[in-house]
Amino acid sequence: MTSKHSTQPDYQTYLQAWGQEKALALLKEMLVIRTFEEKAEELYALGKVHGTMHLSIGQEASAAGASLALRESDYLLNHHRGHGHCLAWGSDVNLMMAEFLGKETGYCRGRGGSMHIANVEANNLGANGIVGGGIPIAVGVGLSIKLRKTDQVVIVMFGDGAANEGAFHESLNMASIWKLPIIYYCENNQYAMSMAVKRAFNIERISQRACAYGIPGVTMDGNDLFAVYAAVSEAVERARAGNGPTLVEAETYRWRGHSKSDRQAYRTREEVKAWQKKDPIRHYARALGLDDAGMERYRAEASEIIDQAVAFAEASPEPSIDTILEGVYA
Amino acid sequence: MRELSYAEALRECLRQTMTADERVFMIGEDIGIYGGAFGVSAGLLAEFGKERIIDTPISEAGLAGACIGAALTGMRPVGEIQFMDFVALSMEQIVLQAAKIRFMFGGKATVPMVLRMPGGSGTGAAAQHSESLENWFVHVPGLKVVMPSNAYDAKGLLRAAIYDDNPVIFVEHKLLYRTKADVPEEPYEVPLGKSKIVREGSDLTIVATSIMVQRTLQAAEQLAQENIEVEIIDPRTIKPLDSAPIIDSVKKTGRALVVHEAVKMGGFGGEVVSQIVASEAFDYLEAPVRRLAGLDTPIPYNRTLEYHAVPQVENIVDEARKLVQGGY
Numbered sequence: 263m264t265s266k267h268s269t270q271p272d273y274q275t276y277l278q279a280w281g282q283e284k285a286l287a288l289l290k291e292m293l294v295i296r297t298f299e300e301k302a303e304e305l306y307a308l309g310k311v312h313g314t315m316h317l318s319i320g321q322e323a324s325a326a327g328a329s330l331a332l333r334e335s336d337y338l339l340n341h342h343r344g345h346g347h348c349l350a351w352g353s354d355v356n357l358m359m360a361e362f363l364g365k366e367t368g369y370c371r372g373r374g375g376s377m378h379i380a381n382v383e384a385n386n387l388g389a390n391g392i393v394g395g396g397i398p399i400a401v402g403v404g405l406s407i408k409l410r411k412t413d414q415v416v417i418v419m420f421g422d423g424a425a426n427e428g429a430f431h432e433s434l435n436m437a438s439i440w441k442l443p444i445i446y447y448c449e450n451n452q453y454a455m456s457m458a459v460k461r462a463f464n465i466e467r468i469s470q471r472a473c474a475y476g477i478p479g480v481t482m483d484g485n486d487l488f489a490v491y492a493a494v495s496e497a498v499e500r501a502r503a504g505n506g507p508t509l510v511e512a513e514t515y516r517w518r519g520h521s522k523s524d525r526q527a528y529r530t531r532e533e534v535k536a537w538q539k540k541d542p543i544r545h546y547a548r549a550l551g552l553d554d555a556g557m558e559r560y561r562a563e564a565s566e567i568i569d570q571a572v573a574f575a576e577a578s579p580e581p582s583i584d585t586i587l588e589g590v591y592a
Numbered sequence: 593m594r595e596l597s598y599a600e601a602l603r604e605c606l607r608q609t610m611t612a613d614e615r616v617f618m619i620g621e622d623i624g625i626y627g628g629a630f631g632v633s634a635g636l637l638a639e640f641g642k643e644r645i646i647d648t649p650i651s652e653a654g655l656a657g658a659c660i661g662a663a664l665t666g667m668r669p670v671g672e673i674q675f676m677d678f679v680a681l682s683m684e685q686i687v688l689q690a691a692k693i694r695f696m697f698g699g700k701a702t703v704p705m706v707l708r709m710p711g712g713s714g715t716g717a718a719a720q721h722s723e724s725l726e727n728w729f730v731h732v733p734g735l736k737v738v739m740p741s742n743a744y745d746a747k748g749l750l751r752a753a754i755y756d757d758n759p760v761i762f763v764e765h766k767l768l769y770r771t772k773a774d775v776p777e778e779p780y781e782v783p784l785g786k787s788k789i790v791r792e793g794s795d796l797t798i799v800a801t802s803i804m805v806q807r808t809l810q811a812a813e814q815l816a817q818e819n820i821e822v823e824i825i826d827p828r829t830i831k832p833l834d835s836a837p838i839i840d841s842v843k844k845t846g847r848a849l850v851v852h853e854a855v856k857m858g859g860f861g862g863e864v865v866s867q868i869v870a871s872e873a874f875d876y877l878e879a880p881v882r883r884l885a886g887l888d889t890p891i892p893y894n895r896t897l898e899y900h901a902v903p904q905v906e907n908i909v910d911e912a913r914k915l916v917q918g919g920y
Contacts, residue, residue, distance in 0.1 A: 337665065371698035378696040387664055388697055392688050398657020399689060402669070406662040409617060409643065416661075429684070432654030439649070589699030590733050592757035 265469040265479030265509075271492045273549045285550055288330065288487060289557070292322040292543045293564035295346040298355065299518075301568045302345070302362060302376075306522060310576075312364055315376045316343040320485075320517035323542030324449055325350040327490025328417060328512075331498050337385045337403050337416035339396035341449070342377045343516070344389035347419055351386050353379070359571035365578035372581045373589060387416075393454070394424035397433045397446075404442030404507075415443040415501040417494070423454025425468050434509065438475040443501035445494060446509045449484065451516040456528040472509035484512025485542035488549070514542070593774040598740070601747035601775045602632050602708075602764070606670065608779045609754055610640055613668065616754060617644040619658055620672030620708075629674045630710055630769050652681035656707065660690050660759075663705040668754055675721045676711035676763065683728075690759040691734030702757040706750070712765040712803060712853055713902055719890035722898075724854035726801075729761045730831045730863070736760045736784055737831040741805035743773035745828055748782030756784055765803045787834040789841070793821035795916050797841040799864050800824060800851040804903060808851055811908035820916050830860055838864065839871045846878035847915050853902045856885035880920045884911050 277285050299317045306315060318325065325346030332338075340347045348358060353369070361368025361379050369379050380388030387403065390396045400418035407414045424430060425448055437444045448468050452459050465471070472479025478500070482489040490512055497508035515537035519526045526534075547557050596604065610616045617640075618633060624647040627634030637645045648655050652673060659669040673679045679686070690703050713722035729737045736758050740746040746764070753760040790805060791812055800808040805826045812822040823841050827833055842848045848868050850861035861883035868874075868881055886902045914920060 339661075369698065370696060370700070373698050374696040380697040380701065382664065382697060382701045387661075388693065388701075390689075392684065395684065395689055398654045398685055399661040399664070400657070401654055402658040402661020402663070402667075403665050404661070405619075405646070405658055406665040406667045409614075409662075409667060410665075429653045429657070432649070432651035433657065435649060436651060436654045436658065589695045589697075591736075592694060592699075592702050592704075 265467060265472050265481070267467065268480055268482040268489055268493050270486070271488045273488050276488050276491065277549065288326050289543070289547060289550060290560050290563065291350060292326050292546065293560050294355065294567055295322045295325060295349050296543060297564040297568045298345055298349060301572060303518070305572070310363065313375050314521045314523070316521050317518040318343045318346040318516065320537065320542065321449060321451060321514045322346055323487040323546060324484040324490055324512045324514050327487040328447055328494045330491050331494035332415070332417060335385065336414050337387055339387050339400055339403065339416060339418040340389040341396065341419045341421060341424070342389060342391055343421065344379065344419065345376070348379050348386065348389065352384065353381055353386065355567060355571045356574040359575040360578045363575040364580070365575055366581045367578040394420055394427035394429050396420065397424060397427070398429045400444050401433050401436045401442065404437055404444045405440070407443055408440070413502050415445060415498055417445040417447050419447050419449060421454060422448060422450040422452070422459050422462070422468060423457065425471065426462055434475045434477070434507070437507040438477045441504060441506035444507040445497045445501060446507055447494070448509065448511045449514060450511050451514050453516070453520070453528065455520045458528065467511060469509050469511040477507050477509060479509040479511070481511040481513060484514030485540050485545060487542065487546045594777060595772045596743050596775040597770050597772050598743040598746050599630060599632050599769040601743040602750055603634065603636065604775070605747045605750040605779070606633065606636060607639065609751060610644060615666065615668045616670065617646065617667065618670050618672065619646040619648060619655060621648055621650055621655070621674045623647060623672050628672060630766065633672070652678050653685055656682035656685035656690070659705040659707065660685060660693070660703055663703045664693065664701060669705050670754060671705065671707045673707055673709035676709040676725055677720050677723045679707070679709055679725065686735070686759070687732050691732045695734055703759050704757045706753045706760045706762050708762045708764060710764045710766045712767060713891040713898055714767045716893065716895065716898065718893040722891035724852070724886065726761070726763050726830060727854055727858065727860045730860060734759065735831065736829065737763065738784060738829050739763045739802045740828065741768070741802050741826050743771065743775050745782050747775055748780050749784065749828060751779060752781040752784050755781070763802065767803055768806070771806065782828065784829045785832040785834050786829065787825050787827045787837045789823065789837060790826050791822065791824040793823035793845070795821045795845055796847040796849060796912055797823045797825065797838065797845045798849045798851060798912065799827065799838055801827060801830060801860065802853065804851040804853060807903065807905045808908055810905045811912060814909050815912055818913065820912065822912060833863070833867070835867045839868060839873045842868050842873040843876045846876050848881045849884060849911060849915055851884045851903055851908055853886050855888050856883055857888050859885050861885050879915050879918070882911060882915060882920065884908060
């Protein structure tokens, strides 16, 4: 097995296949993700958020493109920078915002917060506060699919940092020997907190590690929705056909710091600006023939959706203190 | 009634449960053709095939994660950690994932999994294959911890653990695998969270876990010859702990001793003592509440040192006698 860097897909073929409505829906989805993150940041600045958060601004195409390649019946295991993946999975933005604000109406009744949003009913098996924490769990989901003999697949999201956890090795090896239907989706956003990928790896691409497990590895431009969709689709097809897992690496960049405490001393303004020129949303809009002015009405729509979500969340009740022990045991 | 060994009783439970329920499967290191390091799964591969008796590479984090992911998506996995010591390599998945998933997700997920693991010393396996680490898990909300002390309980508790909707740490003892007891052939459950009075007595209450129940029973026979009647309580499930029978017993006897193999410092005995002295039994106490437990040392290799690192029958006899005769 080899690892490769994907080639740029033919945008027009995809756009024609999707039709205008679906193509626009993807743009709207990415705008909702970005607006959600910007609002999250604003709410934090206003002192309305109790905990921290990990924003995915700049990584919207990675979320939207990956989810697009999956079915509703498939499974998602998410990571701590997971708001975008959760939204792209079709989650209710009101319930997400309510969770973010710690309200009883939130997906996790305010017990989980930003790092643990899940909706198991919709096969969203949750975000994870532990780097790489979901990677071994993917093995079990894959085994369960195999034992139940369904044609589902599971996508497990993690960052470049998680690829250096020991659990990554155990999981990829197990998935490979048992040919489990898993898409290992590594969002390489260039930094594990302050640790640059260049300092933490002595290989060119993280996807090269796939070779060690006898599975395919592919790296693509994670800021190009089409490239993400193409790479994940190929991995999904392989998994669904019973041919086993793939390691997919999306090259992207987080525009904000790791979390709220990050002064970003480890990178330069110039580097951030250079990546911002590769804005995944603007890139996709251009393929649709939209300039910034043309995108404006969709931005406004997204803002309205997010404002309504904030209104819902703020009007929602806090969890009652007498429910504090609920959910510890079944 | 028919006698089975502890290992046979566990195997019979696994066989019966897997036959009746497709959601149940086993996963672990060398559980297939090898039959498990202590033979618990011997023969099950031939019966159920490699799809349901899953041999894993030496990957304890992956193994624990495999149980969690399968449990989250409708299965009831039974994982085997070859030696309890190796669970240290699975701790992230157990403590940070399995135990917390239901709570973090607002009570909207279940993780019905069992992780079986043999603990304890006495086999000359030295410091990294002989530990009793159960109290690590007692300290983690979201987990249940079970410690069967005999073949009958082993079979019934394992079934209850498999059908419990929470992650259950199922601690077996290496020296108990060959011990025999009357075990009914039909499937049955011994409910989790129910202590059992295994011997009645009026002079002293001894709370013992796992193999210490057997040693305490032997000690009690000797003590009875000195007219000291010991009441023995086996919690069976140490989390959740059914403390009411313990407290009632201490109210009757006025004296209490807790015996376990794990090291005393930070051990489970401290919890039992604390629950006794915080209860209405305090007013009935005629002597200090004592603990007899492992020394604060890794388990030594040398046979004599190993023997003296954890409580033995004669230690229990001495301690009980001293307590009853006003030695403290």
